[in-house]
Amino acid sequence: MKKKLFLCLMATTLILSGCSGSENTSEPSEETVSEETENPESETKTEESITDITIEEQLLLEQDGIRVTATGIDTEGSFMGSELKLLIENESDKNITVQARNVSVNEYMVDTSMSADVASQKKINDALTFSESSLEECGISNIANIELSFHIFDSETWDTIFDSEIYHITTSCANSYTQSYDDSGDLIYEDDSVKIISKGKAEDSLWGPEVTIYIENKLEENITVQTRDTSIDGFMVDDSFSPEIAGKKRAISTITFMDSDIEENGLSDFNSIETSFHIYYTDSADTLIDTEPITINL
DSSP states (O other), rough: HHHHHHHHOOOOOOOGGOOOOOOOOOBBBOOSSSOOOOHHHHHHHHHHHHOOOOOOOOEEEEETTHHHHHHHEEEEEEEEEEEEEEEEEESSSSEEEEEEEEEEEEEEOEEEEEEEEEEEEEEEEEEEEHHHHHHHHHHHHOOEEEEEEEEEEEETTTEEEEOOOEEEEEOTTTTTTTOBBOOOOOOEESSSEEEEEEEEEEEOOOOEEEEEEEEESSSSSSSSEEEEEEEEEEEEEEOOOOOOOTTEEEEEEEEEHHHHHHHTTTOOOOOOOEEEEEEEEEETTOOOEEOOOOOEEE
């Protein structure tokens, strides 16, 4: 019961949470989203041009009388982060709500917020907001490539109308910006489908201590990674961890523990945890992997 309550409380702050970082123990991966450049002046220009990023206006979705057009990108959009500007037109006979799903930037899953209500026969200018902390902690200084899908449902009944395909948006810096992927840390699990790395303790969150985890999804299908039977120094504890990673994407997330569990069991100085990973296909909920217990040294 306590764990369910904890997960519900964590869900209410999802749009405010970002990828969590920690100290690196090795060199970042050399994989990139564009070709490497050895010109220092070019790299400096890339870092300084973040506010100059643009996109071409493009129709993303047109189905069942609903259209979504990407009209621009604003890197100074709001206090929460950069914004992808969207025009949503509803020519259907239903009041609808449009939300974004499976959002990635430069091959990293990132935290976003958007929920647009559009009455029948109306339209709205809205925006998908990218969490600034999420971008920073994933090492993203420029938005070069965006992938996303849309979840559209009836605003009155909450019944799903449809889930769209994945759409790809390339920005004006895609050919000049190089994204590195920091997969340094302790490799705790890897097979042909997924790679999981512990990056150590993060700064404590509002809820309690956190451990940063890097995940690489090697499959084409979307997956969800969760923890099971987690303990610290032999004491069972509640934790929150359930990132979704789209096919061929990466994510940085955190295993979060409750302060109350840490205090009740005198675990303030813990240096290792034991847990198992339950990994399943997000779309079907079919199990992909249930790992043996894994010890994570911090």
